[in-house]
Amino acid sequence: MSEKKPKIGVYVCHCGSNIAGMVDVEAVRDWAQAALGQDGVVVSRDYKFMCSSLGQELIEKDIQELGLERVVVAACSPHLHEKTFRTASERAGLNPYLTELVSIREQVSWVHTDKQVATEKSKALVSGAVHRVAYNTELQPLKVPINPNTLVVGGGIAGIQAALEIANAGFHVYLVEREPSIGGHMAQFDKTFPTLDCSACILTPRMVEAGTHPNITLLTWSEVISVSGYVGNFNVTIKKKARYVNEELCTGCGICVEKCPQKVIDDVYEAGLGYRKVIYTPFAQAVPKYPVLDRPNCTFFKNGKCKACEKFCPTNAIDFTQEDQYLNVEVGNIILATGYDLFDARRVTNYGYGRLPNVFTSLEFERMSNAAGPTGGEITLRDGKTKPETVGIIHCVGSRDKNFNNYCSSICCMQSLKFAHLVKERTGATVYEFYIDMRTPMKAYDEFYQRVLEEGTLFVRGKVAEVTNATHGPHEKGKLIIQVEDTLVGKQRRIPVDMVILSVGMEPRHDAKQVGQMFGISCSSDGWYIERHPKLDPVTTMTEGILIAGCASGPKDIPASVAQGAAAAARVLDKILQKEVELEPIRATVDESKCSGCRICNNLCPFNAISFLDDVGVTRINPALCQGCGTCVAACPAGAISGTGFSNEQIFAQIEGLLMGV
Amino acid sequence: MSEKPKFAMYWAASCGGCEISVLNIGEKILDVDAHFEPVFWPVAVDSKYKDVEAMEDGSILLTLWNGGIRNQENEHIAHLLRRKSKILVAFGSCATEGCVPGLANLYPVEEIFSTAYHTVSTDNPQGIHPQPVVQVPEGTLTIPAMNPVLKTLAQVVDVDYFMPGCPPEPHQIAAVIDLVIAVLEGKAQLPPKGAVIGAGNSTVCDECPRARNVKHITAFKRIQDVAPLDPTLCILEQGVPCNGPATRSGCNARCPRVGAQCIGCYGPAEGVLDYGARLITAFASVVDAKEPEEIEAILDGIPDPVGQFYRFNLADSLLRAGVPAWKKNGH
Incomplete structure (x- = not known):
């Protein structure tokens, strides 16, 4: 470390009072100039907002006039402004990777309460960066071409929206849906809040458009089973499950469905409230129109007899010999719009779902209130005929509850209000809403709340303790009792009702984690996919080329899901139109002369960038796939793998700098 | 005879296996004798510290040092041989990285002594406990004091080359001797200072x-x-x-x-x-x-x-x- 030091400039940001309120910025500036002069610091400045154009110009001017060879900016997290300052350096002719950002906001001022300690820590961090940056090397971003095709996984409203936006812009989309039809949860609803639009009426035109669009290859009853490659160049294998219906011959006339003698309970689309045939389309407006044969329940597959569907099919489209097909597609970007699962209400045993017949889930109620649903839109008790006189709607079932999920599912208040309105409208029953807090923040939501209040729905603020059929006295006879503490009155109440609707929350898909692993993205502790930035980058992920939209990243209502679908599409179009993508040059590389082929790293890469070359017995890393996470760098026992930007020299120099004052 | 370059080998905190390994190179040892004059090599040559002290600085061409620096004597000789040698090689695992004697760094010196002299497996009826300085009727006796930890050779003095192994394999020692002889004959270049010699670059x-x-x-x-x-x-x-x-x-x-x-x-x-x-x-x-x-x-x-x-x-x-x-x- 005795060689000539590069000229380093240090810039300390006040961030208004965000940093300056807890760190003595001037002291850090002066100390850097005085104490780090021997380490190459030739100029040290502070500025109120370093990220402003004036702040950036300060750096650019110094690079040009003082001939700075390295820049250290002590400001906020690199997530926010690393790019800003690296670009500023680049404008002044300095390779952007010779600029380092030190977080003295997130890692110092926001987490400390003692100004002196915070100031000392800032000095140590700046010192670490100054020592480190001397070993930074000029790096060039990698450029790779972008395949203009896009894969959209999930055919709910978010996925449909994303697919249509991209297809309308003239690019090809593969839309993959694991159910027989696209439409998602929205296709199950009767009305949408707060406008009470008919859900099907606004959804089905989009479904039809997606189903017939020349730029969309619709693959329903299909699942992605493997993904390899990297942004711009993914290779995806899709399993197209056997429908036992030849799609080229089928006209969707529905005769096979009509003639099929076997009925089973439909616990997917009808939420268990109704039946479907063994060969079926989940609903009348399903897209595509081709039915699916449910093999495990089919009489022919079980007993070798029946074939009613085949006999009656006018176009000979039934094909019992059909097998699963595996398709390989190449795409440049992937949007995951995989949606959510409903919370299983059975888990809240004290609410009695599954045990007390007249306790319903929100989805059951959606199907019941749907004119095309199993009861033709009649709201009845489980016997299918009795109209309820009193209905209790319980909010936050499985949400905002430390026993289940801490988060708010965001749509349940509004869906519960919608239920109250529909119950009143269709039955005239007395309706109680049991809520913890009312959350009606979006456009026209609170107005709808006011409307439901005015309709005479009764609101009880309190978390329901129990729903029981253990009645006290004749006035409760035959009723379900809702035991609740009314926190506004400050009393325990027992409210007898005929019907209970549990407004269940949303949960990540049961297989979200495995799916995330397949696509190389991670889940939060709650299980939702993590966005690159929760506010500023909500539809991209830490893996380039993998985007998320809709409820895959957390509970959302329909407008938000649609907006995210469109946003993800815009990000993909942006990539496609650039024709090539620049990848961060922070990559791992294998020194093949040091690699002895021990294969310890071979199974570790979360991005599948590592391959083993059998013929020469060494491991190689695909630089376009590598995301620079460093897992293999740490694991390599021979020290044969190094991570650009994280060399031993850089790391040890940084530690040494950090510990300088200790 | 005095024209032959001088050679030294020393053992500090080590087991002696490195010396055995050098002798294990077989008849190659004759090449050593043909090309070098061993001036200080406690296992093979009878010479005293004062003989080394009397030598001119830098007069020994090659010193193979094995063993870690455990006590004051080791440290003293390390500095001495560094001064006297042109090429100082940390030879074997103890000298390069501490080896098994270095495991004692897990314990304070007192604990090492009490384990060595006062546990049930030690026959020490008089309860002898070595002291660096002892007064006896004849005068003051001293033995080298233990350092708090064992250090590698490079942690104490500047080292030119490192030769790993516990002990270094004979074929690797022979190869290094061949290299030094080739350098003496002007047929080869020394590797850059600080290099690891007598070993591979992979695993x-x-x-x-x-x-x-x-x-x-x-x-x-x-x-x-x-x-x-x-x-x-x-x-x-x-x-x-x-x-x-x-x-x-x-x-x-x-x-x-x-x-x-x-x-x-x-x-x-x-x-x-x-x-x-x-x-x-x-x-x-x-x-x-x-x-x-x-x-x-x-x-x-x-x-x-x-x-x-x-x-x-x-x-x-x-x-x-x-x-x-x-x-x-x-x-």
């Missing part, structure tokens, strides 16, 4: 003939508990913690070839600063378990982590106190 796996696959370790076992060991398959894959992946090549994979796991005597691979840390992350990376309890149970299969990961390298690891390990070589 033991590179020289190991066993087949290797992607690793999924579900249990670590002692070698005697795996019966029989598959003779053609990677030992680590069979659950026996083999240090080969992290250990510098040069021994021709002696141990794995005969069905014993590598214990790491050739030290870290080129560019690796902390042998044990490398090996720990490597082993941790191939543990095939998800639940913390499961992982714990698998790791319990390594009952002596220091012995497994730092048997040779503790004194030279990042864990040691004092000078940061990345500032090696006495700087």
Whole structure:
């Protein structure tokens, strides 16, 4: 470390009072100039907002006039402004990777309460960066071409929206849906809040458009089973499950469905409230129109007899010999719009779902209130005929509850209000809403709340303790009792009702984690996919080329899901139109002369960038796939793998700098 | 005769195996004699410290130093031989990285003494406890005082070359002697200062003939508990913690070839600063378990982590106190 030091400039940001309120910025500036002069610091400045154009110009001017060879900016997290300052350096002719950002906001001022300690820590961090940056090397971003095709996984409203936006812009989309039809949860609803639009009426035109669009290859009853490659160049294998219906011959006339003698309970689309045939389309407006044969329940597959569907099919489209097909597609970007699962209400045993017949889930109620649903839109008790006189709607079932999920599912208040309105409208029953807090923040939501209040729905603020059929006295006879503490009155109440609707929350898909692993993205502790930035980058992920939209990243209502679908599409179009993508040059590389082929790293890469070359017995890393996470760098026992930007020299120099004052 | 370049070899805190290994080079030892004049070599030549002190600085061409710096005497001679030698080679594991004597760095000196002199396995009826300075009727007796920790040679003086191995393999010693002779005859160049000589640049796996696959370790076992060991398959894959992946090549994979796991005597691979840390992350990376309890149970299969990961390298690891390990070589 005795060689000539590069000229380093240090810039300390006040961030208004965000940093300056807890760190003595001037002291850090002066100390850097005085104490780090021997380490190459030739100029040290502070500025109120370093990220402003004036702040950036300060750096650019110094690079040009003082001939700075390295820049250290002590400001906020690199997530926010690393790019800003690296670009500023680049404008002044300095390779952007010779600029380092030190977080003295997130890692110092926001987490400390003692100004002196915070100031000392800032000095140590700046010192670490100054020592480190001397070993930074000029790096060039990698450029790779972008395949203009896009894969959209999930055919709910978010996925449909994303697919249509991209297809309308003239690019090809593969839309993959694991159910027989696209439409998602929205296709199950009767009305949408707060406008009470008919859900099907606004959804089905989009479904039809997606189903017939020349730029969309619709693959329903299909699942992605493997993904390899990297942004711009993914290779995806899709399993197209056997429908036992030849799609080229089928006209969707529905005769096979009509003639099929076997009925089973439909616990997917009808939420268990109704039946479907063994060969079926989940609903009348399903897209595509081709039915699916449910093999495990089919009489022919079980007993070798029946074939009613085949006999009656006018176009000979039934094909019992059909097998699963595996398709390989190449795409440049992937949007995951995989949606959510409903919370299983059975888990809240004290609410009695599954045990007390007249306790319903929100989805059951959606199907019941749907004119095309199993009861033709009649709201009845489980016997299918009795109209309820009193209905209790319980909010936050499985949400905002430390026993289940801490988060708010965001749509349940509004869906519960919608239920109250529909119950009143269709039955005239007395309706109680049991809520913890009312959350009606979006456009026209609170107005709808006011409307439901005015309709005479009764609101009880309190978390329901129990729903029981253990009645006290004749006035409760035959009723379900809702035991609740009314926190506004400050009393325990027992409210007898005929019907209970549990407004269940949303949960990540049961297989979200495995799916995330397949696509190389991670889940939060709650299980939702993590966005690159929760506010500023909500539809991209830490893996380039993998985007998320809709409820895959957390509970959302329909407008938000649609907006995210469109946003993800815009990000993909942006990539496609650039024709090539620049990848961060922070990559791992294998020194093949040091690699002895021990294969310890071979199974570790979360991005599948590592391959083993059998013929020469060494491991190689695909630089376009590598995301620079460093897992293999740490694991390599021979020290044969190094991570650009994280060399031993850089790391040890940084530690040494950090510990300088200790 | 006096025209021959001078040669020295010294032993500090070591077992003597390095000397045996030098003699194990067979008739090559005659080449040493033909080209060098051994001036100081306690195991082979009768000469005194004062003879060395009397020599001109830089008058010894080549000194092979084995052993760690454990006491004041070791330290004194290290400085002395550094002054007198043109080329000082840290020879063998003790000198390069501390080796087994370096494991004593886990304990304070007093504890080492009490274990050596006052535990049940020691026959010491008079309760003798060595002191650096003792008054006896005849006067004052001194013996070299122990340092608080064992240091490697490079932690004490500037070292020109490093030759790993416990001990260095005879064929590697012979190759180094051939190289020095070639340099003397003007037929070769010395490697750059600070280089590792007499070893490979890769790891033991590179020289190991066993087949290797992607690793999924579900249990670590002692070698005697795996019966029989598959003779053609990677030992680590069979659950026996083999240090080969992290250990510098040069021994021709002696141990794995005969069905014993590598214990790491050739030290870290080129560019690796902390042998044990490398090996720990490597082993941790191939543990095939998800639940913390499961992982714990698998790791319990390594009952002596220091012995497994730092048997040779503790004194030279990042864990040691004092000078940061990345500032090696006495700087």
